[in-house]
Amino acid sequence: MVTLKHGAIIWYREVLRYWREKSRIIGSLMMPFFFLVIFGSGLSSSIGGMLGGAGGMGLDFKKFMFPGIIGMTILFTSISSGLSVVRDKNHGFLKEILVAPVERIAVAGGRILGGSTVAMIQATLLFIFAPFVGISITPILVLKVWGLVLLGSIGFTSLGNFIGSKLDSTEGFQMVMNFLVMPMFFLSGAFFPLKDIPIWMAAIVRVNPFSYLVDSVRQIFFISMGFTSTMMESLPENGLGITIFNTRVTILMDIGIMTFFALVLLLFAVRSYHQME
């Protein structure tokens, strides 16, 4: 009970700090916006052809990108929560938490859920771009997307917190962003259709947990756009889905794989908080 309360107060601080930095909230919407405007509009004609048969399903590059951009926001915001661990270390505030009579599981849980909440809010804000993209939003769609991005953000904030707990400098964390998060983003199918890609790349895409978040969110969007099951079946041929051993990865399989990743990463994060001195 006390542990839950402690988790809640630590969660509250994370969210409060986010709320305090309103400029960051606006700023973080700029990147998705530019992606949609520049890539979505500029590249739609040249890349539209790549979408192949899917083009015939009323799909253009903006609609293709939108789920990927929601995923991107979840990925970046979640992992960045690890940066706040490094900052708290540098500003000494982490000591204040670690020396308090608080179970480490409450520290880990509060921070991870706090980071996830922030990521969820950021992702939800993206729905204001939906009319521009030409996607109609229903409450059911939003709820489904929330479920998926919650799962994804718990996994990625865990990863961020795990990395943050091991690092002492924000520069170090920036390196991680460049060498881990950017490849995760680009090699996931969020940015371009996974068609005719080299085998090594296809392999990376399949072990990349982020791919499954993008894939599941995209499938939810396609279904809501009225894709029939035959159309859904044919998505991987057009580079719009993932296959493992020639089996199409369904939403349920995405959820299973994401849950697995999330649990493993969560375990690592909690353990790293226990080891923290």
Added chain:
Amino acid sequence: MNKVIEVENLTKDYGDLRAVDGISFEVYRGEIFGFLGPNGAGKTTTIKILTGLFKPTAGTCKVSGMDVSREPMKVRKQIGLVFQTSSLDEKLTGRENLSFHSRLYNVPRDLEKDRIEDLSERVGLSDRLDERTENYSGGMKRRLELIRGLIHHPKVLFLDEPTLGLDPQTRNHIWDYIQELKKEEDLSIFLTTHYMDEVELAERTAVIDKGKIIALDTIEALKDELGGDLVFLETEDNEKSRRSLEKNFDLKVEKVDSKLKLTVDKGEEWIPKLTKAISEDIKSINLHEPTMDDVFLHLTGKEIRNQGSNDDFTNSGGGMHGHA
């Protein structure tokens, strides 16, 4: 149970470096215990072990009779800690920092409110409490941290150089407050410092150097061991003054540069006596009370090592310095 802290053979290694080397001591209920030592002596490391932040390499330590490694949660409820370096959330207001702390230590809400009012009043922070701490001055931050460490009514308060980097006025302010706390029973204070005058408040003081306790006594006893205060005197005719002083008192008078150096007990009482005894015009007279430098020189036979720090140790009440 009169001992609030019991430390036995405590050792801490950081890789090859032995930061704390088999120290043992006890702190009694209601006392201020001074922990005096130069940079890198192992003061902060000792505090981090006593508060359960670090695991010791060897040895045991108990707080309120409980082993810190075995029952860290119970020990943590009983202690308050003011870190050497700032540990505030600068994006939160003073009140929010205090409130966050209270929640982590399970202070009931109604008490929390009263205590925040009361404590901030006592250190003069009431009217700035709703500002973000990033706007606070160093002294305000320090005061906030101090009352934060007290808000859950700890049994033992650890103060790691609480007046570091503060101006004399703020230092006095904080010291007055600590003295007030001392009057309240049941609170024991473990205080680290570089400064001799700061352990004057302490019942007992341990002098630590290179991870070892090299002396543990009252500060008066430590100073007495040095043989007293130094008086530096400069007159129109030093030689003549020296002769009359040696004739009148049983004193050892040395000549140092342009000054006369006298080693006396209770220097402040000697100054009037000296001025009466010499007829020459006095150019300057200075009292130098022993500083940590002197204690160190005496205990270890060497000057304090200046480990890459720009801290000065010349913080004696006396004023005259640089005689070495």
